[in-house]
Amino acid sequence: MVKNIFRRDKPGFVEGKHYTGYVEQVNRLKREGQHDKAVRLLLKLVDATEAESKNSDSLSGVAPWYYEQLAIVYRKEKRYGDEVAILERYEKQPKAPGASPGKLAKRLKQARTLQSSN
Numbered sequence: 008m009v010k011n012i013f014r015r016d017k018p019g020f021v022e023g024k025h026y027t028g029y030v031e032q033v034n035r036l037k038r039e040g041q042h043d044k045a046v047r048l049l050l051k052l053v054d055a056t057e058a059e060s061k062n063s064d065s066l067s068g069v070a071p072w073y074y075e076q077l078a079i080v081y082r083k084e085k086r087y088g089d090e091v092a093i094l095e096r097y098e099k100q101p102k103a104p105g106a107s108p109g110k111l112a113k114r115l116k117q118a119r120t121l122q123s124s125n
Contacts, residue, residue, distance in 0.1 A: 019059030021048075026055040026073065033076055042080050049077045053093070060101055069100040071107035078114055087122035094118060 019025055029052055036045035056070040074097040081090035094115035102108045 016055070018062040019055050021051045021055050026052045026059070026070070030072075033073075037076070037080065042084055045080055046077065049073055049080070053077065053096070057100060068102040069097070071097065071102070071111060075107070075111060075114070078111070078118065082118070082121075085125075087118055087125060090118040091115065091122050 016023060021029065029048065033045055033048060033052070036042075036048065052073045053069075056073055060067070060069045074093055077093045078090045081087070081093065094111055097111055098115065
């Protein structure tokens with residue numbers, strides 16, 4: 008079967024699958040220490056959650072888990088600048104109510120401290 012490299016996914020989808028269907032794959036890549044692959048996938052998933060949020064009638068905002076997972080990988084890799092950048096990107100997005108916005112804002116503050124001390 009030949010893959011159509013020009014196919015456009017609907018907002019919220021990556022390679023024909025909704026971003027929520029990749030959680031186990033992300034967890035597996037992280038568990039196996041395949042951080043580069045996890046980062047590449049997570050960046051696509053962040054794009055997908057943002058696209059869905061922009062093209063949705065709901066006011067639910069972006070899914071914070073994908074930003075948080077990227078931040079975790081970046082911290083493990085001591086890529087503090089990248090961690091700050093993904094958390095700042097999250098800060099600019101519409102958010103659903105709950106604990107995650109506050110949790111990620113606190114993480115951003117810590118990441119900025121780590122970045123400035125290195």
